[in-house]
Amino acid sequence: MEDQGFVPLGYIPYVSLTFMLTTTMAILFLSSWVVYTIKTTRSLHKPHNIFVANLLISSMIIATAKCFISGTMIVSSAVGVESIINCHAYKLVQLPFLVDIISFVLIPVDKVIAIRSPFKHRRIMTPRNVGLIICSGWLIAIIPTAFRLVLDSDGVTNVPEYGTCVFVGKAFIEFLVAFILPTFISPLIATILNIYLTIKAYQIHKQITKESTLHGVNSQSERMTTLKKKQRNIKRHMKPIKMLLVIVLGSTIINMAFPPLYYIGEALIGSQAYQEIMQYMVAPNSIYLVLFLHPLVYGLYFKQVREPMMKHLRGVLGIHKVNSVAPQPQRTTRV
Template structure:
């Protein structure tokens, strides 16, 4: 197993002098089946994420009425989910299978960490969706003129390029990680707080703040217009003013649903992400703190990201009605097409010669 810092290669004759005791190796306190459970969870989660996110992506791609900036950002989020989970699972599985079979180590930690840059793309997409909604609600006419297909493509390209450039430095930091191949992960030996602040925490908390403010603003506005409609109806009956108020109310509801959906996704992702550091709190009161610490760092921590990725297609595919209804139509159309093709190729019974 390859490592760095206080951990180094294990030779066939024994442990390298740089490692003073076998129990210092990460994961050495855990039963072997933990690694298999972790790998099984990753593979099952990957299958679900690819199917669900791919379904949402194809629905947006094939439904013309969904070809709007907000839905294109959602499609980019789904594509990022698929790329993130596929790259991570392939690397992790290769590490774990290579360790279990002893065939060798093909994925260095600095490459593993570099290929995690799509995670930053996810957080940046949250921010783009929230800022886009702020502009669309505040300046609707300017937003329509600004959000041309070329502008949208440029924003998506920058969203991918910048995180890639931010992570390039990891390719030149081969000694900055400890590899735990048995669990398919790498542990940073230095402090990554500043990097995590700007690449992970800041975008997601900004998106959460904007989504929450927008949600409150639209809800209050919808409530005031609802009261105005009730007042107009009771005093004057049906008027042009009442029709204008109902149009405003419909527009607010149309904007409120995507904002609420984003808020659910962002707050849900934040809550799931916060579970990991919170799980460290009981370590000090447990008798076997080293075992619990390794479970959190090597098993629970790396798998928390899969739960976040599962949340995205489930929320946008099941909760977001604007996408859910076309998804169901796409599924029915696919099933009907398969039945028709099966019936078309079914062999016909041969007629007897005497008939």
């Protein structure tokens, strides 16, 4: 590795550092709040929520590790000390990143099994098996991470002033395979599964409409009862899938928005300062926005999670619900 020698743009690195610290604290606070709520609320002890908790834990590790590595590089550069951490340390972030990607796949797969085979789902997704699946995901993620750690880092340029790295040649291909491709594969899988469940829901609705036409809207036939039960089951499981799709598509939009914005701005502005800000501050820090989406959507979108979260918050703050009905004044009788 070799350091790229240029003077950073004044206070810009400190703006980047402040942004990293602020968003990391927000991610840790909101994610740990959701995880704690899932852990302490018995009604949330379901495979889907356990996979969500695993996703949030890996997201917290990503944010903390990246903030620590980048922050150390920026502070060391500012005080004129050679940092003990360089771009090689970023390879360790691949472990929780791959767990994040695996969790994105596990959540819709769990819902597909629950819709297609609800009885098999109960036998397959036992607490023991869910734990084994999560452990297997972490073990699988260790393999490519360990492989990358022993590879040479030729083509990686340290930019300690901004706490980031530039990848060229062989290192860029390695970065592409390790981080960029999985970022697009997981949205693709989630989208395909979401389309499949949408088609399944439409087919059930069409069958109910046909049955209603033949036997009347208020038909209580065994087939109609079965179809309506399937429809309720699909609706119950579709909301988490749609929520996952919102997160995945939001993450994809954030990632894909950078190249056109960069080139449009370069054409209009074309200054060295703009290029450095986009390359060394905006692009590396966009991941924090993606990570913040996870607890924000999972914690606030679901009423089943949001209500116990608010309950825990009121308990911590010592706030208790009061009866909205004002007490009636007692009547007094004159003697």
